[in-house]
Amino acid sequence: MKIFLAIRDIETRTGVPINRLKWLMSAKAPEGSFPEPDAQVGIEGRVWFGWLPETVDHWHALDEFENARK
Structure with missing residues (x-):
């Protein structure tokens, strides 16, 4: 069985x-x-x-990298 993350899990x-x-999920x-x-x-x-855990982990790693560059 695959495990998916809900927004609270994220x-x-x-x-x-x-x-x-x-x-971030909104159209705005x-x-x-x-x-x-x-x-x-x-x-x-x-x-x-x-969302798959690996999808969230990949996004979060990229987001932290972008924030570190600011």
């Missing part, structure tokens, strides 16, 4: 506050600010998204 794993994550953030989900659960009504 907050715990990376330390990035949930409000920041929600903004620059394109490419956060990776596309690796999974979607549900088609109609309530839909959840999930």
Whole structure:
């Protein structure tokens, strides 16, 4: 079975506050600010998204690198 991370899991794993994550996932953030989900659960009504741990780790490593360059 594959394990996918929900937004709260990403907050715990990376330390990035949930409000920041929600903004990065929103249409207001620059394109490419956060990776596309690796999974979607549900088609109609309530839909959840999930990210593989390696997707989140890769994004977080790049994000920390970019922040270190500023």
